[in-house]
Amino acid sequence: MAKWGMVIDLDKCTGCQACTTACSMENNTLPGESWQDVLFYHEGEYPSAQMKWLPRPCMQCENPSCVHVCPTRATYKDPDAGGIVFVDWNKCIGCKYCMIACPYGVRFYADEKPLIEPDIREAYPSDNGQLWSPPYQNPEEDWQRGIGIQPPGVVSKCTFCYHKVKHAPEGVVDLDEDNPEVKEYVPACVRTCAPKARYFGDLDNPESQVNLLIGDRHGVRLKDHTGNRPQVYYLGAGASVPAFTPADREHDA
């Protein structure tokens, strides 16, 4: 079985948020429940300040701290699904400990105050145990893997679009949107990336495009000191996250 990994080239990424939009449409996520979003930072002071951005999906860690802390094994890493980390919505008790333990802040408890008003959950109330039921819904649903629209009281997260990836023919090394044979199986954020800043493939195959890029261009993983060993790698300048500084303190510095 492949070990699915993603490479994000920050030298190519334009911060256009097409990935964010594609993800939310593919997975029917609520406003604010961004399984994939682009975070913007600025570093330095005028006139030498730099604008930076960082696209951020779930890192599908090799050694995921969210899995270790979950008291019910609702969140688990599935080696038979390419090492993707899932949340079983039938087992999740909503203790939110995995959200505390995730160093990347990529888990969501969607049953919370709405980011925008009116609350879209009230505009499209649930009719089948889901948190809400929008008029268009991805027909793919697998609550054991946290795919579909979640019920209330559980944690949700990016699944690397496993409902697409799982249909890829056995033995495929690269899921490249330029390859007509496999483009339907490519995760939504990768397929929609206009500047082709994202690559998706098998980290266990040394010939895969993702491995070649990581090797040739010194791919890095975020917050490696936590030991989570993400299966998402970043390339290019700015492949790091600056230390947090509150906005009002930057002027004091």
Place this chain on the structure above:
Amino acid sequence: MNISMKDMQTRTQANVLQGPLGWGLLVAAGVVLLASLAFALIQLMTSGHTSFNTSSTLPWGQPIATYLYFALASSGLGLIASLPLVFGFKQYYPVAKRCIFLAFIVLISGMAVLALELGNVFRMLWAIPLNLQVQSAMFWMGVFYALDLLFLLWKFSKLQGGEWDSKTAKQVGIASFIGVLLASGNLALIFGMMSMRPFWFDALLPIYFYFTGVTSGVAALVFFTYLAHGFQRERMPPALQALLTGALPKLFAALIGGTLLFIAVRAITGLYSNNPEINLVWTGYLFASPLYNASLLLGLVLPFVVMLSASLRNRAGVQVLVACLVFLGLFAERFYFVVGGQVVPLFHGTWQPGLISYTPSATEWSLTFVGISLCFVLYLLGEKFLNLGDMPRHMAEAPAGAQANTA
């Protein structure tokens, strides 16, 4: 046989809560419990967790802090009860039974609050035992606190049967002591093992939790003991009076001082650290909050200063006031501890330019009141029907002077 059974029976120690005052307070606490529970349940059923002010960036709010407060106060009470029952500090016998009962009901109240905070509480009953995720500290929290409850109940039943010093009572007492240490130490590790939350990440957090837990436990014990006697020490049995003018206030003073010391070393290392996830929590959140500073000064520093004076710390009114202040001060410590670990955004540059703000919602406050009022209801029932002021016969019957000398 008849004689030995008679010896085993507990004798009623009259106190004011067994009379009309007890009924009055019980009705009042029951009304608050029903009102807060009804409000919380209506909110949870109609709005769900949207009625909380927590978010995916700050998932644990006041209900978790409330649970933490209650769970640790319970452990503290359990540890105080082990002073006479495990370690032979005999002057603490007059409060042992009340301590164990309080430890039990405080924990039940905390668990009730936690249950109302979870997304799927009933699922927990099968999902935790069936999946045996032994790597999770939260799994062990369930195991250890369940054992803790069991041993507390068992120990209480021994005392209720008049067994203060039997071999089984000792063994249950030791088991309970170990259970308390495991439960509260493990609860500390739920936070302390989170290296991605540097404000919490601390190998010595179990020690901090034991210490502060005992401080909140003593505060609860002092308050409820005085409440049982109408806040008048002269109504208490001589052995209890001796304890409240002897060993207990000294212990209370030392515990408050130790708690302050723990907070001070955490603050000093936190302020010295360059890590914004520790440093900024102290400078930008804790010490920037007038409420935190007030709770620290009025809830811990002032009580410590007052309790340093031997004449002041032996006054009944001062002890009750200090107990109330410490209750509020440590509740604030728990709140700021839980929230403080989360206020620095993990990854939210643009969307979160400042520290994450959080103020508990009405529903979250109602859960806190559910915990407090449930505790009062159960305690008043206990005073009424379970003779919580009981102590070994030789101690109850000793003259006042003799008690003072042993204290």
